[in-house]
Amino acid sequence: MIPGSLFIVAAPSGAGKTSLVRELLARDERVRLSISYTTRAARPGEVDGRDYHFVSKEKFIALLEAGEFLESAEVYGNYYGTSERWIREAMAAGDDILLEIDWQGAAQVRRLFAEAIGVFIMPPSLQALQQRLTGRGQDSTEIIARRMAAAREDISHVSEFDYVIINDDFAEAVADLCALFRTRRLQTSRQLARYASLFHQFNP
Numbered sequence: 001m002i003p004g005s006l007f008i009v010a011a012p013s014g015a016g017k018t019s020l021v022r023e024l025l026a027r028d029e030r031v032r033l034s035i036s037y038t039t040r041a042a043r044p045g046e047v048d049g050r051d052y053h054f055v056s057k058e059k060f061i062a063l064l065e066a067g068e069f070l071e072s073a074e075v076y077g078n079y080y081g082t083s084e085r086w087i088r089e090a091m092a093a094g095d096d097i098l099l100e101i102d103w104q105g106a107a108q109v110r111r112l113f114a115e116a117i118g119v120f121i122m123p124p125s126l127q128a129l130q131q132r133l134t135g136r137g138q139d140s141t142e143i144i145a146r147r148m149a150a151a152r153e154d155i156s157h158v159s160e161f162d163y164v165i166i167n168d169d170f171a172e173a174v175a176d177l178c179a180l181f182r183t184r185r186l187q188t189s190r191q192l193a194r195y196a197s198l199f200h201q202f203n204p
């Protein structure tokens, strides 16, 4: 079996990564999204187990201490973590895995999986970012201010990622993200030769 790839998508809050990832998942059935654990309160419309596993701080710390997380970080005042068990199982099944996490988590994952492919989503401007956070209409003024204050720090980590997509025109950014996933899946003939079982089907 050809092993799947591990993709990381990060962005400052409000740049549009959840919207883009949702479109990618609708168009590319080979990608599986890791559902993170978080101590953040659910936003209106968010569903436990679909958008996040929403847990208390105590439960999160218990999971952390039990070694359940591949990576974890405090982001904008809440805790977030990726289930190591889920990732290992999905990898064993040969799936392409997508982690929608922040730059701190991305750095932790890169230390474990050097081959992970990092994609950073940029807003066209800080003004557009502010408008998107406000326009989403789901966070208080204080929360938006906290996320805007962190945006410069978030963006300063852009060079740690392999690819950058500027999410200005939404349709264009979706097309770029889908193309990136498709292209990264192409195998060179040398890579293919490493997957002996597949290779031998054509070279008995």
Ligand SMILES: Nc1ncnc2c1ncn2[C@@H]1O[C@H](COP(=O)(O)OP(=O)(O)OP(=O)(O)O)[C@@H](O)[C@H]1O
Residues within 6 Å of the ligand: 011, 012, 013, 014, 015, 016, 017, 018, 019, 020, 132, 133, 135, 136, 167, 168, 169, 170, 171, 173
């Ligand atoms: N290209 C775009 N042009 C205009 N608005 C956009 C664009 N992309 C996304 N948006 C809007 O911006 C808002 C924020 O998008 P989204 O929730 O996907 O951001 P995010 O990066 O996942 O944020 P967070 O990290 O806070 O969850 C949403 O209301 C979304 O509809």
Ligand SMILES: Nc1nc2c(ncn2[C@@H]2O[C@H](COP(=O)(O)O)[C@@H](O)[C@H]2O)c(=O)[nH]1
Residues within 6 Å of the ligand: 010, 011, 012, 013, 036, 037, 040, 071, 072, 073, 075, 076, 080, 081, 082, 100, 101, 102, 103, 104, 105, 106
């Ligand atoms: N390090 C991790 N960061 C994560 C994870 N899941 C989400 N995130 C990031 O948190 C912020 C805020 O997300 P929001 O849903 O509260 O707006 C954003 O940058 C996410 O990418 C995770 O498991 N680990």
